[in-house]
Amino acid sequence: MTKAYRKDEFDFFWNQVGKIDKRVKSYLEDAGFEKCARVYALVNRGRMMTSNIAECINGKLKRARELPIIEFLEQVSASSTYVYSVYDDGRKYIVFLDRRTCSCGRFQLDEITSERAIAVLKSKHVVDMKPYCSEFYYPETLRKTYEESMFPMPDKKDCIVPQEVMDEVVLPPKYKRQPGRPKKNRHKKSSEAMTLSSNCCGRCSYAGHNRHTCNFFPKED
Known part of the structure; x- marks a missing residue:
C-alpha cells in the first residue's frame, strides 16, 4: 500500500488493511496518508537504484x-x-x-x-x-554533497559533554546475532526474477533438476 504509484492501487490495499485489522486502519488514517503512502506524499520520494x-x-x-x-x-x-x-x-x-x-x-x-x-x-x-x-x-549533484570541508574532531579530553548525555545509559541491542557467517550478497526484491540452475536433466533436457528428480516421464515399476 505504501509503495503504490496509483490511487486505485492504494484504495485496493487500503480496503485489505481494514479487513485484517481495523485498529491499524484507524491509526494510519489519523496519522495521515502523506506520511506513509508514496502516492499521497507531499514531496517526491525516490527509490533504490540498481545496476540491472x-x-x-x-x-x-x-x-x-x-x-x-x-x-x-x-x-x-x-x-x-x-x-x-x-x-x-x-x-x-x-x-x-x-x-x-x-x-x-x-x-x-x-x-x-x-x-x-x-x-x-x-x-x-x-x-x-x-x-x-x-x-x-546526476553525478555532479552527488559530488556537491561532499564538496564541503570535513574538519577533524578534537581530542576527547577537550570535548565538553553535557550532563544529560553523561547520564544517558546505553543498553545492548535487543536482537541476538545468529550463528554462522553473515551473507554478503544483495537481498533481491520480489519483483526480480530468480535465476534458475544451469544444470540440465539427462532425460528431458530441461534445466533446474537432474535425471534422478525428473518428473517429466512416468517412472517405471
Whole structure:
C-alpha cells in the first residue's frame, strides 16, 4: 500500500488493511496518508537504484524483439511527437515525454526514466536521456554533497559533554546475532526474477533438476 504509484492501487490495499485489522486502519488514517503512502506524499520520494536496469528493459522487450519490424514498431508506436502508447504485458501505457509522465505513475513520482520511457526514447534514437531524469540523480549533484570541508574532531579530553548525555545509559541491542557467517550478497526484491540452475536433466533436457528428480516421464515399476 505504501509503495503504490496509483490511487486505485492504494484504495485496493487500503480496503485489505481494514479487513485484517481495523485498529491499524484507524491509526494510519489519523496519522495521515502523506506520511506513509508514496502516492499521497507531499514531496517526491525516490527509490533504490540498481545496476540491472538494462536487464529489466531486455526482459520487457523480449517478446517484441521476436516480431517483424512493423509489428515491433506497433508495440511502441507514437500517436504524436511527445505522446506515445507502450504495450507491456498485455496492458497499454501512455507516456508523455514533454511532461515526463507515464500512466503507471512511476515516471513522475520517482523522477527517473522508467523502462517504458526508455523504450520510447530508444525508438526515437535518443542517446542523451539526462533531460528526462531529475537532477538529484546526476553525478555532479552527488559530488556537491561532499564538496564541503570535513574538519577533524578534537581530542576527547577537550570535548565538553553535557550532563544529560553523561547520564544517558546505553543498553545492548535487543536482537541476538545468529550463528554462522553473515551473507554478503544483495537481498533481491520480489519483483526480480530468480535465476534458475544451469544444470540440465539427462532425460528431458530441461534445466533446474537432474535425471534422478525428473518428473517429466512416468517412472517405471
